[in-house]
Amino acid sequence: MIQQRFASRKSILLVLAGILLLALLALTWRIISLQKEASEIVAEKVLKLRYCGANPDELCILSFGRDAEENLAVSLFVPDRKFPDFYLKIKRITGESVYECEKNKEVSTSVFCYGEMVNLQEKMEVSLLAEKDDRLLAAGNLTLNAILLSTQSQGSDGTPTLAAGATAETLTSTAETPIAATLTPQLSYPNPSYP
Amino acid sequence: MNVWADGLSVIVDRAWVVFSIFATIIWGQVLIVAPLRKHFRSRFTNAEYASLGMAGWILPVAFGAVLLFAGSYLFGDIAELIFTLLAVTVFISALVYGKSYQVITPAWMPIFLISVILQFSFLDKTILPLYFDSAEHYRIIKFLTGYYELTGSGQPLINYYHVGFHFISAAVAHLFQLGIVDIMLVFGQAVLVVLPFSLFFIIKQETQSNMAAAFACLLAGIGWHMPAHLVNWGKYPALFSLPGILFVFSIGYLLFQNKKSRPSILYLLMGFGILISVLIHSRSLVVFFFSAISLYLTFWRKRLPPIYQHLVFGIVLFIFMIEIGYVHKSAALSPLLDGYLRNDLWMIILAAALTLFSIRFFTDLTFLLFASLSFLVLGLFVPVHLPGFGTLTLLDRPYVQMLFYLPLSIFGGLGLAGLYRFLQGFYYYPKQLTRLAAFLMFGFVILNAMVNHDFYPSDCCQIVSRDDLTALQWMDKTLPSDVSVLIASADLFVTSFESPAAQAGVDGGVWISALISRKTFSLPGEADFYQSQTHAEVCKLGADYIYAGGMPQSFNVQQLDEQDNWYLPVFSLPAVKIYRVNGCE
Incomplete structure (x- = not known):
């Protein structure tokens, strides 16, 4: 049956x-x-804060920037959408500064932090603290070596390309060798449209 | 990079969005299949009903979205509650009375799950929806959601002619409380998962072969760079028009089959399907028109004596070849062929070989497809002047490039069925030969996909970097809301009739208007900022700031940096610089 x-x-x-x-x-x-x-x-776990590679998949710093009023802009990659809201604390010889951070409303893996400019060649201890309870989420030791103006160089065919190694900022961690800043793909742009 | 791990990671990360989208699709599927099941009962298999549902789901969803929008606009929040109750009631009724429990057959489930994981891996490397079109789609969806959230004002008029996709996205975003970027990205991939299955019905009906139908679906899914490449272009309305088009074709096929007594439900569904498809993408009307002419030609050809039937077939093939020659010669149109020859050469060869069997055993449908292809290509050369949009063509190259995957996949399915019939005429081991042929065909397509098919975003079309997102956040935080920003653009070049005035954004600046609601003006990326005339033009436009992204066709920052009396840097990141325009008297 x-x-x-x-x-x-x-x-x-x-x-x-x-x-x-x-x-x-x-x-x-x-x-x-x-x-x-x-x-x-x-x-x-307290995560280690370091500079991002080409394809970030862990919490890391994408780039540093500046504005006309000598404020420092920090761009971070946060892999987990549920990562708690946080702020940055940068400890230097001259003192400690707090940087307000804001998640991008549409792309919550991108976070923008903004605050006091850091001097060049100054070693800094960067900490990520939870906004809710000031819990330490991540930390890393970094040195801002230079903030160069971003330049584009013309390739031999006249197509603008980002010059290799020409980065807006470079920084080193005490434990790691410098990694190039955010690179954009060096491919010629579509012509005609919709390649 | 591991496509399986990345796909699973995206599904985990965006679980609620994924669930909401597939729930919407299933809702639509159940509703559209119910009347068909009620009428045709056991005439079709569960797989065929599922296939019809996977094409037709968009009809109730689009209708529901428009209904919800109209109700919310006229009656406010109460409309949302009434709509939700109505949607649930109708869904349960369709399940019970239509008996449409099975939205997917068990045999398809493993393939479906694999497809979900593979297609969603695309999102692991995506920041925002790709290319410049996406920014406009985002802006329109945001405009519509404003009416749901009672922040919209005035009449909801949109100066855009493909609004169906935007209504659907706004409705789903509002109902499930999802972000617009999430909706666009996830919905696009979900449609790519479901779309290949919608081809099953026609091929199964024509060939009576499950294998041939499955092969056509496999080709449609992973055989070609289309329709998956559409999400690289940000062409979401075009992608969303495909289910409607396939559903209309399936219903059309049913009408053709039921010559003696054509149930009125089919006419209703066909009319509804055409209406929704055109609402989603207006060029669907051209496709339907050309398909109708091709169908008429097919019937006319059938009435001719056999020798003339062959002659007509030959003439249509010849005309198609001539048209392909003209396409190849045109700089604006040749990417259509380049796309398929560069990305899908082996599949083209396979489809061409199988077409011989398709011609032999399914002549009428093959003729219809070739006639349709000829008309589609012809549409690339027929100019149309639209007030406000200038001179366009009936069809544009990206749209035809998208559509080409359909007849090619159908040729593959018909061809395999034809090959079976051919092999079954063999004296020795016909069954084993048929199985071997199926194994080789399926294996070849899967192997080709493993080597050539890219499930990740293409480098061609990622114009936004994370530095762009940071720059936009900085702008939103620090710049007044009434500033104007100059962004770089390039000529839009998709038809031979495009005017130089047609421009398209080339970098993250294209998202300024959509994401942070600052006004933008565009100037060609190759503008020479050393020249005073350029500065005069920038001043004349009224631009307060200039946005220089990190794309090769972005503004030249070296030039801008060297003219700091006119262009003062106010923000810089590795891939973005923003300048304030000075010296405008």
């Missing part, structure tokens, strides 16, 4: 559908528990 019951194609399909549904439920449960774990890890 059992054989007859399970011999029909419909029954086999039903069983397969059931197995798939169970697999989906297990996957969903796993996803939810991974999310919980991730937020707990963020809650407990």
Whole structure:
């Protein structure tokens, strides 16, 4: 009787559908528990703050910039959308400065921090602190070596390209070698449109 | 980079958005399949109904979005509550009375899940929706959501002719409380997941072969650079028009099949489908028109004596080849061919080989496809003057380039079915040969995809960097709301009739207006800032600031830096510089 019951194609399909549904439920449960774990890890561990590579996937500093009023702009990459709101504290020989940080409303993995300019060649300890309870989220030791004007050089075919190594800012961490600032792809732009 | 890990990571990260979008699609699917199931009952398999649903979902969703918008505009928040209750009631009724429980057959589930993971890996490397079109789409969706949030004012008039996509996105964003960027990015990938399955119905009906239908779907999914490349172009309305087009074609096929008694539900659905498709992308009307002419030609050809049928087929093929020659010669149009030959050469060769079997065993549908292709290419050369938009063509190159994947995939499916019939005529081992042919075809397409198909964003079209986002945040924080910003642009070059006035943004500056609501003016990126005439022109435009992004066609920062009496740097990051315009008397 059992054989007859399970011999029909419909029954086999039903069983397969059931197995798939169970697999989906297990996957969903796993996803939810991974999310919980991730937020707990963020809650407990102090992350190391460093400069981003070409394809950032961890918390890191994308670039430093400046404005006409000698304020420092710091661009950060935050991989986890649920990363708590934070502010920066930069400790230098001359003292400590607090930098307000704001997540981008549309792209919450991009954070912009803004505050007092840092002197060149000054070593600084950069800390990320949670806005809610001032908990230390991440820290790193960095030195701002130079802030150069960004220049574009004409390639031999007249196509503007970013000169290799011409970065707006360079910085070094005490433990790491300098990494080039954010690079844009050096590909010729489409002509005609929609390549 | 691991496409599987990246895809899963995106799904985890954006779980609520992904769920909301697929819930919307399933809602639409259940509603559109219910009347078809009620009428046709067991005439079609579950897979065929699922396929119809995966094309037709957009009809109830678009209709619902327009209804919700109209209701919210006229009656306020109460309309949202009524709409939600209505949507749930209608959904349950469709499930119960239409018996449309199965939105996807169990056999498709593994392929569906794989497709979801692969397509969503695209978002792991995406900051904002790509290219310059996306900024405009964002702006329109934001404008519409303003009416839901009671911040919109005046009549909701939009100077844009493809508004269906924007209504859908605004409605879903508002109902599920999602960000506009998330909606655009996730919805686009979700449509790419679902779209290939919508081809199953027509091929299955024509060939009576599940394998051939599945092969057409596989080709549509991973065989070509289209339609996936559309999200690199930010052409979301065009992408969203495809389900509607496929649904109309499927209903058209059903009408053709039911010659003796054509149920009125089919006419209703066809009319509804055409209306929604045109609302989403107005050029769908041209596609339907050309398809209707091609269909008429197919019927006319069928009535001719066999020798003339072959002659007509040959003439249409010849005309198509001539048109391809003209496309190849045109600088504006040749990227259509380059795109397929550069990215999909092996698939083109495979489709061409299979077309021979398609011609042999499914002559009428093959003729219809070639006739349609000829008309589509012809549409690239027919000028149309539209007030306010200048001289355009009936169809533009990106649109036709998008559509080409459809007949090519159908040729593949018909061709495989034709190859089966050919092999079954063999004396020795026909069954084994058929299975071997299927294995080789499927394997070849999958292998080609593993080597050539790029699931990540293309470098061609990422014009926004994270420095752009930071710069925009700085601008929003520090610059007054009434300032004007000059951004770089380049000639828009998609038809032979484009005027030099047609310009397109080339860097992150194109998002200034959309994201931070500052007015922008554009100037060609190659503007010479050493020249006083350029400064005079900038002053005449009334630009207070100049935005120089990090793209090769952005403004030349070296020139701007060296003219600091006219252009004072006020903000700099590695990939962005902003200048204040001085010296305008």
